[in-house]
Amino acid sequence: MFWRETYIVFRRQLRMALRNPAWVIIGLVQPILYLVLFGPLLEPIAGQLGAQNAYTLFVPGLLVQLGLFGALFAGFGLIAEWRAGVIEAERVTPASRTALLLGRILRDVLQLFVQGIVLIGLAFLFGLTGSILGMVFGLILTVLLGAACAAASNALALTTKSEDVMAPVLNSIALPVLLLSGILLPMTIGPQWLQVVSDFMPTKYIVNAIRELFTGDFFTITTMWGVIWTIVLFAAGLYVGTRTFRKENA
Amino acid sequence: MIHARGLARTFAGRGRGKEKEEVKAVAGVDIDVEKGEIVGFLGPNGAGKTTTLRMLTTLLKPTAGTATVAGFDVATQSQEVRRSIGYVSQSGSTSPEARAGEEIMDHGMLYGISQKQAEARGRELFEQLDLDGLWTREPRAMSGGQRRRLDIAMGLVHDPTLVFLDEPTTGLDPQARANLWTHISDLRVRLGSTVFLTTHYLDEADALCDRILVIDHGSIVASDTPDALKRQISGDLVELVVTDAAQAGAAAELLARIADTGVDTDTTSVSARVRGAGHEIPGLIRALDAASIELESIEVRRPTLDDVFLTLTGRSLREDA
Incomplete structure (x- = not known):
């Protein structure tokens, strides 16, 4: 029953996304632009950054960026749906509230997954080398992080019910996270104080873990922390999301 | 079909810096609606109509009082209540970019109806509500009246015995309103449904309802037939x-x-x-x-x-x- 309801919601979301793929395409074009226009700048200095291949350094960062930003803004669609009365109409059915959330998150997760595969595939053309299995694990971590962000974003959307409140909140979160996670450049090249500040950013550990996974280092402390943080964020995101969806007057 | 006793809802006021204030949206209402009745819930904006409706449709928990809807307790048997009722909210029920037919099928399926059944029932409702040929139309390309009828079709897809309509004709032109009234009175004739609707138009309550409950400041101030109410004026x-x-x-x-x-x-x-x-x-x-x-x-x-x-x-x- 629960999975059927989740599937109905997921299918509806996917159908609408595919019918108007502008956002899917925009979401895909951005990391590709980074790859094409920024990647070559990293190639000559990859060695200085402690990497043999510029793209094993850069692609994990782009993956996390995709996971964070694509999903963080997922809530905007929910506000539009709420305004159109769709959420209320769904909540008056006997369907599980968690299914209403999960179906939506799965759409975002699928989108992220496809974007990630396209990104990695393209990066091979640019000269990415590394462990395929590591890349698969890296993509899984990305998808879990994306699910957490999508859930949190949906929860925020349903709580604020206003794009005007959402946009500044998300932007004020997104930029420091982007800068302090070492997405474009590893934090290790920064001064001491910047490194200390970035130590408080869970996503930094995830980016670092995906970098190690890409090079084939599965069982390191860095990877372990990345996995732990991903699971913690995933659990927290889903908890906040389902709690908001279950709340009676949300 | 509906029996409410002392149903009340207070919201915690959120005044920044000011002292916390409790806002009584609904201050203990008694409502009785029998099977087959069409009852209008009349009141100005902010009188507590929608809040009451949301409590009766399990979207909001009452802070006091009890209510049974379609034979089930709204507090403890919300799933059963949801299965038995249809709710057409003020704000609509479909995404503007979705296709009408797909929206109604998905909605039906969320009630546990099979896809085939949902499609058959959906097409039947489209025919009854003069929505023929609009199955693949997007709601954004429909007129206000068509969208409203689509909302009603959405609320009826699972054959509820009790239908709640929240301000069904607000924002419609007079012709579309009159047309919708026919469809609403048809609900009882054709399906034997009980209808509970809110409105702030007296002529609407007059045209449709057997009985009117007037609500003001969260309390019911009158309950009578439209004629009797009008006789007072x-x-x-x-x-x-x-x-x-x-x-x-x-x-x-x-x-x-x-x-x-x-x-x-x-x-x-x-x-x-x-x-x-x-x-x-x-x-x-x-x-x-x-x-x-x-x-x-x-x-x-x-x-x-x-x-x-x-x-x-x-x-x-x-x-x-």
Whole structure:
């Protein structure tokens, strides 16, 4: 029953996304632009950054960026749906509230997954080398992080019910996270104080873990922390999301 | 079908910096609706109509009181209540970019109906609600009336025995409203449904409902048939505007002959309540003509919720709106 309801919601979301793929395409074009226009700048200095291949350094960062930003803004669609009365109409059915959330998150997760595969595939053309299995694990971590962000974003959307409140909140979160996670450049090249500040950013550990996974280092402390943080964020995101969806007057 | 006792809902006020204030949206209402009835819930904006409806449809937990809807307790058997009722909210029910047919099928399937059944039922409802040929149309490309009928179809896809309609005709043009009324009264004729609707139009309640509950400040102030409620207001408001203020007195005299209340005169404007104004006006105009009183305009206003309110509560709706 629960999975059927989740599937109905997921299918509806996917159908609408595919019918108007502008956002899917925009979401895909951005990391590709980074790859094409920024990647070559990293190639000559990859060695200085402690990497043999510029793209094993850069692609994990782009993956996390995709996971964070694509999903963080997922809530905007929910506000539009709420305004159109769709959420209320769904909540008056006997369907599980968690299914209403999960179906939506799965759409975002699928989108992220496809974007990630396209990104990695393209990066091979640019000269990415590394462990395929590591890349698969890296993509899984990305998808879990994306699910957490999508859930949190949906929860925020349903709580604020206003794009005007959402946009500044998300932007004020997104930029420091982007800068302090070492997405474009590893934090290790920064001064001491910047490194200390970035130590408080869970996503930094995830980016670092995906970098190690890409090079084939599965069982390191860095990877372990990345996995732990991903699971913690995933659990927290889903908890906040389902709690908001279950709340009676949300 | 609906039995509510002392149903109440208070919201914690969120005044920043101010002391916390409890807002009583609904202050203990008793509601009884029998099977097959069409009952109107009448009140101004903010009177507690939607809050009450949301409690009865399990979207909001009451802070006090009890309610059974379709035989189930809203607090402890919300799943069963949801299965038995249809709810058509004010804000719509479909995404503007989705396709109408797919929306109704998905909605039906969330009630546990098979895809095939949902499609069959959806197409049947489209036919009944004059939505033929709009199955693949996007709601954004529909007229207001069509969208509203689509919302009603959405609310009926699982064959509920009780249907809640929240302000079903707000924002529609008169033709679309009249058309929707036919469809709503058809619900009972064709499906034997019980209908509970909110409105702030008296003519709507009049056209559709067997009984009207009037709510104000979260309490029910009257429960009666439309006729009985209207009987409390004596007639339509007739307002004459004469060209020459000097003739206002003469016009007032003529109006007084058919009026059920005292005549109010304000320079060139003369007004009074007249029962069955439609029948009386032709004679009045002839009389005014015979007395060579030149009219600038004449207006007849049917009793409105405002008038009912004035009669029931002794104050106008607009005073504190």
